Amino acid sequence: MGTTLKLYNTLTRTKVDFTPIDPDNVRMYVCGPTVYDFAHIGNARPAIVFDVLFRLLRHVYGEAHVTYARNITDVDDKINARALRDHPGLPLNDAIRLVTEKTDRQYQSDTKALGCLEPTVQPRATENIAKMIAIIETLIAKGFAYEASGEVLFDTRAMPDYGQLSRRNLDEQQAGARIAVEAHKKNPGDFVLWKLSSESEPGWESPWGRGRPGWHIECSAMSERYLGKVFDIHGGGLDLIFPHHENEIAQSRCAHGTPVMANVWMHNGFLQIEGRKMSKSEGNFFTIHELLETDKFAGRKWPGEVLRLAMLMTHYREPIDFSAKRLEEAERLIAKWPVAEANGAAPDERVLEALSDDLNTVAAIQALHALAAEASSSPEAAARFAASADLLGIKPKKVEVSEDLSAAVEALVAMRLEMLKAKNFAEADKIRDDLSARGVQLKDGKDPATGERVTTWEVKR
RNA sequence: GGCCUCGUGGCGGAGUGGUGACGCAGAGGACUGCAAAUCCUUGCACCCGAGUUCGAUUCUCGGCGAGGCCUCCA
Incomplete structure (x- = not known):
């Protein structure tokens, strides 16, 4: 294929010609959901945007030559809290499994309804703990991490060019830091790689005791396992640039001694609902599931392909104002x-x-x-x-039409044509109106040879 | 306070140093008994100011406005 892909790289803030490291295996990693609650419509955007990129890469390099990894984060303190809240009677591990499995199942069905292909792999954090521990051990051995107060922390000062992606300077950040500096950290920007778990928290045995991983290490572990130490594209939402992606980069690069983690970093813009930031307190918070299956948004359900097109009607880096009007327009377009x-x-x-x-x-x-x-x-x-x-x-x-409905409509159409021949317009129009009320649209045309009226029909989409 | 986006017609939304896409909605027309569908035609915009330039919506600077991030977050 002669197609040259151009992609905007957040790392350089420029659009660059895309050259895969290995055209026989183009590798993309996208940050997937933390499975503590149903995905909201904002989460749908990266799923859809990077699905389009996945499709495009498959077209350009061949279906067998693209690896797309999107993780499932199933270890997180929000999950623990949700498990305790929703299943207070159960042992924690069982409760957690109930939460993560249910949420994951919903995510899979949501993304499918939105027309997304399944990624090549969807690794789970809990299945990659050993890899995370190995990376943390390497970071400690190389002097990029230290233990303090039951935590293993990444030492941001040990990495000279920390902050490249978000263009942040640690010294300048400090001046306006609103967060109280925790005393055990060498520097305020240091972040957790591993933290100890109490008896009532989920934990895994490690050289530092029974504990659980910090927020960023999972992506370093899973991207390395499935895509290698350096890969082509890393994607996610704009808000992940800092601290999540910045810290992933720090961990991976320092552990592997590589100049980059991924060559191209892509970030999708945010979504607003009817001009306002989506938030639970505003009361304008919608899950994908609610849009697909309930009347909660604008009083009706919205098909997955309509949500998808509405999403793609704006460039992925621009903000989208998600509104009923926009969805209606998308629906009209698809119908045509x-x-x-x-x-x-x-x-x-x-x-x-x-x-x-x-x-x-x-x-x-x-x-x-x-x-x-x-x-x-x-x-x-x-x-x-x-x-x-x-x-x-x-x-x-096309909307599926049952045999019965089809036969009934055909009969009525024939009846109407008879009436029209007799110039009985009132009765003929009544048939047309009744069918319209039932969602069947008649379209009159002319047979070009005979000039006779020919009526076709379709179920309104 | 620091960093980063963005500001185009009624709406959505590309793009460009020199005639301002395209879609939706609107208007007019063809077709039709009337509709629908289809086709044709059409009106309407580049936040403000300064600078660079023969010429800026496009580049630079400054305003104003919107949004995001600054360790929950797509």
């Missing part, structure tokens, strides 16, 4: 697009070019409009549309 199969057709160059320019999904959607218009006149164009839409993970589909 042709229902077709790709049948092995190649995606359109315009769409490919747009996506290759730092995932310009907006321009890609624009090209899709043009393709949709062409599709009505040729099956090849329709197939090309389908192949192109597939790169975005969008597949317009």
Whole structure:
């Protein structure tokens, strides 16, 4: 493939030509959910954005040559708190398992409904504790970490270029630090790699006693295990730049002695709800599940593909204002697009070019409009549309119609045509109105040869 | 206080040192018994100020405004 991918790299704040370390195995890591509660609509954005990138990489380098890892964080103090709250009678480990399994299952079904492919691997933190311990041991041995007050901490001063990703200077940060400095830390910016657990907290045996990992170490461990010490792309939400990604970089680079952890760092922008920050206290907090399956947002359910398109109508680095109006527009667009199969057709160059320019999904959607218009006149164009839409993970589909309904509608259509021949417009229109009320839209056309009226119909999408 | 984004028509939203995409909505028209669908045509915008320039919405600086991060957070 001659396609050159351009990606915006947060590390350099520039758009760069993407060159994989190994074109036979392009490697991408994206920070996945902490499974303590159902994912909210903001969490859907990275899932969708990086799914598009995954699809694009697979197209350019071949399906077998892309590895996409998205972790499941199933060890976290928020999970412990949730387990205690929701299952007070159970032993902690059982309660935790109930919480994480239920939440994980929901996440899998949510992302599937949003049209996301499954990542190549979805490693779990709890299955990679040994790897985390190994990295921490290396960090201590190399002088980048120290023990204090039952914690192992990363020594940020030991890393000369700490803060590159977020462009933060530790000295300047200190001046405005609002957080009380904990006395056992050598420097306020030092962060936890491992902390001891009480009897009532989940823990794993380690050289420092029974404990649990800090927040950032899991991603260092899992990305190394599945993608290697240095890999191509690391993605996540804007808010993860600091401290999460900054600290991942510190851990991985210092442990491995590498100049970078990942070559390209990509971050998606945030989402607002009807112009306001989404938060539980504002009362405008929505889970993906609520949007898909309940009337909580704007009084109705929203199909996954509508949520997906609404998300892709804005460039991934820009903020999105998620609103009912926007969802309605996305729904109208999808309803107008042709229902077709790709049948092995190649995606359109315009769409490919747009996506290759730092995932310009907006321009890609624009090209899709043009393709949709062409599709009505040729099956090849329709197939090309389908192949192109597939790169975005969008597949317009006809509403399934039962045999019974179909037969009933056909009968009514025939009846109406008879009435029209008799110029009985009132009765004919009543049939059309009744069908419309039942969600069936009639469309009259003319047979080009005979000039006779031909009526087609479809269930409103 | 420090760091980082962003400010384009009624709405969404690309892009560009020189004629300001595209979609939605709106208007007009074709078609229709009337609709729907489709097709054609069309009106409307680059936060403010200074600078660089023959020329800036695009570059620089300064304002104003919005948002994010500063150890919970996509």
